[in-house]
Amino acid sequence: MIKRLLYCLLLTACTTVVFSSCMKDQSEGPLDNPVESIYQDNAIIRQYLRAKQLDSGLVIHPSGMCYKIMKEGNGRDSINRENVPVVIFKRYLLATERLIESSLDLPTSFDGRKLKDHIAGWQIGLPQITKGGRIIMYIPSALAFGPQGVQNIIPPNAILICDVTLVDIK
Numbered sequence: 001m002i003k004r005l006l007y008c009l010l011l012t013a014c015t016t017v018v019f020s021s022c023m024k025d026q027s028e029g030p031l032d033n034p035v036e037s038i039y040q041d042n043a044i045i046r047q048y049l050r051a052k053q054l055d056s057g058l059v060i061h062p063s064g065m066c067y068k069i070m071k072e073g074n075g076r077d078s079i080n081r082e083n084v085p086v087v088i089f090k091r092y093l094l095a096t097e098r099l100i101e102s103s104l105d106l107p108t109s110f111d112g113r114k115l116k117d118h119i120a121g122w123q124i125g126l127p128q129i130t131k132g133g134r135i136i137m138y139i140p141s142a143l144a145f146g147p148q149g150v151q152n153i154i155p156p157n158a159i160l161i162c163d164v165t166l167v168d169i170k
Contacts, residue, residue, distance in 0.1 A: 038064040041140035041159050048094055049138065059128075066138040067125050071165075073133025079126050079169045081116035084109050086168035087126075094138065094159040101153065107167045119144050126166060134165040 042064045049055040049066065058068050079085055086109045091101040115123055121139030129135050141147075141157040149156040 037142045037146075037157065038140045041142070042066070044159060045094065045138045045140065061124055063120070063124055063143060064140050065121050065124055065143055067128060068136045069129055070134040070136060071129070071132070073130030073166060075130055077131035077169055079115055079130075079166065081114065081123065083115055084112050084170040085115055085118075085122075085126055085166055086170060087164050087166055089162060089164045092161040092163075093154070094161050097161075109170065112170075121160065121162065122164070125162070126164065129166055131166055131169055134163070137162045137164065 042060075045066050046055070049058060054068070058066055060066050086107050088103050088105055088107055089101075090099060090103075092099050110118070115126060118126075119139070121137055121143040124143065125135050125137040125139075137160075139160040139162060141159055144158065144160045145154050145156075147156045149158060154160070
């Protein structure tokens with residue numbers, strides 16, 4: 001287990017360094033370093049999940065994102081980056097557990113947005129399930145909205161909890 005965790009951390013660091021070399025420099029503070037941010041956020045996520053006793057069945061992706069598959073789906077229809085996901089979702093701030101955004105239990109395609117145009121956390125998480133599946137993702141800020149956040153909705157460097165059901169794939 002420790003070897004696997006070390007492997008995941010090393011892979012995460014290498015992946016993040018590669019991706020961060022393509023990112024615009026926005027030197028505003030210590031959490032703007034994607035590698036440091038993911039390590040810090042992952043520790044916060046893991047502590048949160050242990051405290052809430054939600055770590056059973058949890059998967060730690062090499063990116064640093066944690067997720068739990070609640071329902072795998074039909075096993076046939078999987079999504080790729082060029083597909084448009086139709087989802088029912090709820091998005092929470094991990095720090096406060098406050099619901100910040102929701103599809104109000106109605107399917108949405110975000111006006112036909114392809115998966116590749118969603119946050120990295122969703123690009124990683126949604127392919128883990130198939131049509132009809134449900135996943136809960138604990139997304140480090142660097143794989144969500146990062147240091148910029150979303151004005152008046154998601155604060156900078158926010159760790160997100162996303163509960164997503166993949167209703168359809170277009």
